Amino acid sequence: MTTVFLGSLVSRFSSAKAGREGLWRILPRAGLAVLFMAVCSACAAEPGGEWPKNGSFERGDAVPADWVLDPAVTSKGSIGIGTERVQSGSHGLVLSPNAENTPGPQRLGIGQLVPPDAFRGERIAISAWMAGQGGAVPVVGLHALRSDGSSAGSVLLRPEVQDGKLQRYEADLDVTISSDIANLIVFVIAEGLEGTAYVDDVVIAEAGAGPSSAAPPAGGGSKAADGKASISVDVAGMVRHVPPTLFGTNVEWIFNGNGIWVPGKNTFEPDILRLTKDLGVTLIRFPGGVFSDYYDWRDGVGPQSERKKTPHLPGDKSGGSRHTFGTDELLALADQVGADVLITVNAGNGTPELAADWVRYVNGENGDSPRSHRVKYWEVGNELYMEGDLSGGEMSPEEYAETFLAFARAMRAVDPNIKLGAVGLKNFGRYRFNAHDDWNEVVLREAGSEIDFMAIHNAYSPVVGDKSLDPEQVYRAAMAAPVMVERNLRDTVAQIDRLVPGRGGEIGIGVTEWGPLYALSPQSKWVDHVKTLGSALYVSGALNAFLRVPGVDLANFFKLTEYGFMGWIGKRGNGYAPTAPYLAFQLYSRHFGDVLVPTSVQAPTYDSEGAGLMEAVSDVPMLDGVASRSESGDRAYLIVVNRSLESAIDAEIDVSGFGEGFSGTARVLSGPAVDANTGTELPRIPGLDWAKQAVAGSKGRFDRGGPGEVGVETVDLGSLDAQFTHSFPPLSVTAIELVRR
Numbered sequence: 001m002t003t004v005f006l007g008s009l010v011s012r013f014s015s016a017k018a019g020r021e022g023l024w025r026i027l028p029r030a031g032l033a034v035l036f037m038a039v040c041s042a043c044a045a046e047p048g049g050e051w052p053k054n055g056s057f058e059r060g061d062a063v064p065a066d067w068v069l070d071p072a073v074t075s076k077g078s079i080g081i082g083t084e085r086v087q088s089g090s091h092g093l094v095l096s097p098n099a100e101n102t103p104g105p106q107r108l109g110i111g112q113l114v115p116p117d118a119f120r121g122e123r124i125a126i127s128a129w130m131a132g133q134g135g136a137v138p139v140v141g142l143h144a145l146r147s148d149g150s151s152a153g154s155v156l157l158r159p160e161v162q163d164g165k166l167q168r169y170e171a172d173l174d175v176t177i178s179s180d181i182a183n184l185i186v187f188v189i190a191e192g193l194e195g196t197a198y199v200d201d202v203v204i205a206e207a208g209a210g211p212s213s214a215a216p217p218a219g220g221g222s223k224a225a226d227g228k229a230s231i232s233v234d235v236a237g238m239v240r241h242v243p244p245t246l247f248g249t250n251v252e253w254i255f256n257g258n259g260i261w262v263p264g265k266n267t268f269e270p271d272i273l274r275l276t277k278d279l280g281v282t283l284i285r286f287p288g289g290v291f292s293d294y295y296d297w298r299d300g301v302g303p304q305s306e307r308k309k310t311p312h313l314p315g316d317k318s319g320g321s322r323h324t325f326g327t328d329e330l331l332a333l334a335d336q337v338g339a340d341v342l343i344t345v346n347a348g349n350g351t352p353e354l355a356a357d358w359v360r361y362v363n364g365e366n367g368d369s370p371r372s373h374r375v376k377y378w379e380v381g382n383e384l385y386m387e388g389d390l391s392g393g394e395m396s397p398e399e400y401a402e403t404f405l406a407f408a409r410a411m412r413a414v415d416p417n418i419k420l421g422a423v424g425l426k427n428f429g430r431y432r433f434n435a436h437d438d439w440n441e442v443v444l445r446e447a448g449s450e451i452d453f454m455a456i457h458n459a460y461s462p463v464v465g466d467k468s469l470d471p472e473q474v475y476r477a478a479m480a481a482p483v484m485v486e487r488n489l490r491d492t493v494a495q496i497d498r499l500v501p502g503r504g505g506e507i508g509i510g511v512t513e514w515g516p517l518y519a520l521s522p523q524s525k526w527v528d529h530v531k532t533l534g535s536a537l538y539v540s541g542a543l544n545a546f547l548r549v550p551g552v553d554l555a556n557f558f559k560l561t562e563y564g565f566m567g568w569i570g571k572r573g574n575g576y577a578p579t580a581p582y583l584a585f586q587l588y589s590r591h592f593g594d595v596l597v598p599t600s601v602q603a604p605t606y607d608s609e610g611a612g613l614m615e616a617v618s619d620v621p622m623l624d625g626v627a628s629r630s631e632s633g634d635r636a637y638l639i640v641v642n643r644s645l646e647s648a649i650d651a652e653i654d655v656s657g658f659g660e661g662f663s664g665t666a667r668v669l670s671g672p673a674v675d676a677n678t679g680t681e682l683p684r685i686p687g688l689d690w691a692k693q694a695v696a697g698s699k700g701r702f703d704r705g706g707p708g709e710v711g712v713e714t715v716d717l718g719s720l721d722a723q724f725t726h727s728f729p730p731l732s733v734t735a736i737e738l739v740r741r
Contacts (some may be wrong), residue, residue: 016439028369050430050467050612051119052112055202057081057093057407058468064093067110067188076101076191077108085166085198087129089468092200095190097136102193103280109139109189114204118432119177120480123207129406132196133164140188140202144175166198172207179437205610206429229603229651233627235636236657239548239596242628245283245340245377245560246546247589248556249568250513251333252288252687253300255485256317257325258561260333263304268333271576272561275569277337279582280579283377285342285512285556286330292382293348294389297358300326314392327362331375340376342421342512342556347403348393352410355380357413372687377554379421379455379512380407387435394435397442404443408450418456421455421510421554426495428488429615430641431458438497444507448500451655453553456492459485459514459542459556464612466524471696474526475674477611478516479643480620482541489549492613496551510554516581517558517566518612523693528565528682532702533710533731534674536580540733541639543588544626547596557585563683570680570709577678580710583669587712587735591667593628593637601625601640603649623649623728629658636738638664640727645674650727655738662738664717664724670732671710672701679705 063069069079082094092492097108130138136422144152155174157726190197245354248625254310255579262269287295294313300323311320341472367521389485402424411418422443425434461481464474497504516535518526546552568582603623610616636658675696682690696701728734
């Protein structure tokens with residue numbers, strides 16, 4: 001990881017040139033593409049999102065993790081993490097100045113560099129909980145520097161009363177974070193020659209969107225936790241045909257395809273194969289995430305006994321994997337489960353010729369007999385727009401546009417009928433993994449004539465890292481996140497139409513990696529929450545967004561299996577079991593129709609608080625639904641998610657365009673708590689200790705996971721009229737199937 005050096009700015013925030021002096025060791029933003037590998041001895045870096053990093057001071061010892069102590073101030077007192085006067089979690093920052101902490105350019109304190117791209121185009125505010133006693137005064141500051149080193153503005157938080165009582169303070173930085181601002185520096189210092197200063201929960205957020213010091217309303221901010229709702233479905237209408245490729249997944253080449261392939265038996269693992277068939281996946285992406293831009297497909301073909309073992313990534317010291325799961329195994333898996341294939345070619349470290357040869361190979365043009373499964377969808381590179389991409393292949397948008405065109409020419413020369421995806425991402429809110437705000441604009445303008453779809457990764461949620469947050473707050477934010485995802489997808493569609501005139505509707509969107517994600521580090525108490533009922537409700541909301549946005553043609557959840565924590569098929573005892581997200585996904589892939597139809601939902605709403613990458617969202621509907629019909633028109637389908645943590649919601653459902661009467665069946669995914677789960681297990685790895693996972697309050701059931709905790713119940717609704725009432729349980733996804741009488 002790169003180390004950035006910045007000048008010491010503690011108490012010298014008004015000196016612009018001071019920003020280039022001294023030695024402040026700052027850790028930069030880590031990409032979401034940092035993936036857990038089961039045999040690694042060190043955990044992956046945490047992704048960017050909440051700033052400053054470790055603002056709740058839960059990690060570290062003498063110096064909090066991610067913060068920097070200027071060596072020049074170590075004689076001016078002590079800094080540490082304590083358990084007194086803590087606002088959230090179990091720890092806070094404690095500064096104890098001494099007689100050497102005299103007024104001047106350097107005071108006892110710590111600092112951190114914050115990337116301006118995290119807030120580009122926004123006005124921001126800083127808040128903190130602070131208290132001082134015995135003569136010590138805590139001060140929290142935020143300073144903005146332009147690219148030429150001049151000051152763009154600053155703001156200080158300083159309690160006027162030093163009574164030892166922890167209180168929240170907030171102020172706006174009266175500056176828009178424009179393109180000329182190169183650095184943001186946040187610092188915490190103690191004034192005074194004695195006493196103790198306490199600081200906790202330092203937060204930088206969009207101005208006006210910061211957390212309130214008041215407690216949220218009962219029911220998680222719900223404006224109407226109880227009450228009736230209404231749903232209108234026009235079965236005769238049409239929004240669009242449901243793309244079958246929306247129900248895709250990711251598999252990786254490492255570790256025998258993460259357990260899919262059994263080398264000793266030279267076959268697929270039977271339980272995984274069965275569960276994959278049952279899941280109804282329609283599109284398999286390979287070779288998987290960050291590994292794509294360090295993958296040579298030639299290592300994974302030919303006799304398995306002759307295939308070599310290679311590192312997973314540059315500098316990987318885990319020993320790597322033998323290429324037992326390669327192209328032929330991928331195509332065989334796709335044939336067995338009835339799925340299409342999406343291949344990501346190595347554009348970071350590979351060549352156009354290597355990619356063209358891969359197209360030629362899967363088409364059976366290397367002297368072999370033609371294969372039964374030609375590959376239609378190809379993606380050029382993975383997250384090459386990300387700063388510090390682990391493949392080492394990151395590039396500028398100009399470089400990528402040139403690279404994409406070279407790959408397109410070479411690959412289409414082999415097969416002109418393939419569909420090519422270019423990678424991109426339109427940053428939004430706190431979700432800013434694209435290091436180049438102009439990436440989409442440059443790539444679409446320069447290469448739009450050759451792009452068939454934009455491959456974007458904008459649907460990971462909520463990514464809280466190791467933050468000490470209330471679990472119910474985190475889950476309410478996660479369930480609200482699809483609202484922001486849908487807005488971003490619509491903005492991206494509009495961006496494509498604007499930048500590539502004449503090709504409106506021809507360039508689609510592929511959300512080629514998506515899914516619930518809370519943390520990457522085994523030391524995080526959130527890392528295993530991807531498997532819960534609350535995460536399943538996020539999955540349902542995200543699929544609703546993908547269905548509703550015209551132009552979203554492909555989607556691949558991340559990921560099918562894994563030896564770590566991210567697989568939707570997990571290990572349980574000596575076998576494999578579906579997680580709650582798997583069960584939610586299955587309702588769509590197995591119990592939804594061919595044609596999306598107009599649907600209107602009126603329901604109580606709630607306001608979510610921000611958490612991790614997810615900012616606060618107002619007026620989140622408690623009920624969210626989509627409807628469809630079969631191609632023949634004799635069946636109609638309605639899927640509804642109830643985001644309420646406590647309350648069932650009765651809805652009056654009006655079904656038009658489907659006759660006067662029909663019979664109905666409901667399949668209901670539910671469980672006793674938002675963190676309930678099916679009991680899949682984290683792997684036991686020598687030298688790796690997983691953190692004890694968060695439990696959602698007194699009713700939480702994370703530690704009670706098992707086969708009976710979360711499941712799908714089928715209910716016969718009997719004969720129904722065109723208007724009927726249905727009660728949706730709290731924390732549920734309900735798939736209703738209607739059959740014309």
